[in-house]
Amino acid sequence: MGSAEVELLLTAVAAMLSPTTLTFSVLTLVLGDRPIRTGTWFYLGALGATLLVGIVAAFALGDAAAAPAGSSQPKTWVAILDLVLGALAVLYAARLFRNPMSPESEQQMVDKASGLASSPAVAVVGAGAALANPGGFIPIALKDISQLNPTAGEYIVLWVAFALISLLPLSAALVMLRIAPDGTLRILHRAREWLTRNASRIAAVLIVIVGAVLLRDGVAGLAG
Numbered sequence: 001m002g003s004a005e006v007e008l009l010l011t012a013v014a015a016m017l018s019p020t021t022l023t024f025s026v027l028t029l030v031l032g033d034r035p036i037r038t039g040t041w042f043y044l045g046a047l048g049a050t051l052l053v054g055i056v057a058a059f060a061l062g063d064a065a066a067a068p069a070g071s072s073q074p075k076t077w078v079a080i081l082d083l084v085l086g087a088l089a090v091l092y093a094a095r096l097f098r099n100p101m102s103p104e105s106e107q108q109m110v111d112k113a114s115g116l117a118s119s120p121a122v123a124v125v126g127a128g129a130a131l132a133n134p135g136g137f138i139p140i141a142l143k144d145i146s147q148l149n150p151t152a153g154e155y156i157v158l159w160v161a162f163a164l165i166s167l168l169p170l171s172a173a174l175v176m177l178r179i180a181p182d183g184t185l186r187i188l189h190r191a192r193e194w195l196t197r198n199a200s201r202i203a204a205v206l207i208v209i210v211g212a213v214l215l216r217d218g219v220a221g222l223a224g
Contacts, residue, residue, distance in 0.1 A: 035181075046132035
């Protein structure tokens with residue numbers, strides 16, 4: 001597995017465990033009396049927005065970040081971008097370590113999620129698109145896929161995989177709500193408390209790893 005593939009996989013897992021995405025997803029499911037309805041529209045909004053970005057990038061970016069033919073070294077601008085993205089990732093991780101989710105932040109999330117249960121479907125879809133997309137992980141994943149020298153079709157397939165992985169906790173919760181609704185809701189309520197205490201630190205560790213890989217690749221690319 002090459003460096004770009006490793007970066008892409010780590011980025012997808014980090015996006016999946018993003019404390020913001022996880023917390024909003026859990027709150028959307030536990031705060032209303034119709035969690036499957038609300039969660040499904042929320043998921044479709046997040047997935048649709050994420051897929052749209054990848055489809056546009058497949059044709060606008062394509063293989064622009066791929067190494068030149070006959071060379072294993074990345075393009076200079078890609079190496080510089082690795083350094084920038086790696087530094088930003090490390091800084092963001094440090095912020096998560098220093099400032100885990102506060103009661104005030106959680107309450108703001110609760111306030112935003114509370115109204116979704118009674119909102120029309122279009123509003124829930126919009127909230128999912130805004131609150132549960134991969135956010136800052138999107139540029140890294142776009143670059144990683146482009147480095148694999150894909151065709152437009154291959155780019156879209158890889159992006160669909162990234163999008164599905166990034167939203168895996170929410171999709172899994174929706175499936176379990178249909179199979180065992182009462183038990184799943186009890187687990188989700190406990191997960192809400194656990195996320196408040198631990199999600200930021202776990203996400204920070206993963207983001208540091210992603211940032212370290214980006215910095216390593218950027219330095220190696222410029223040195224080569």
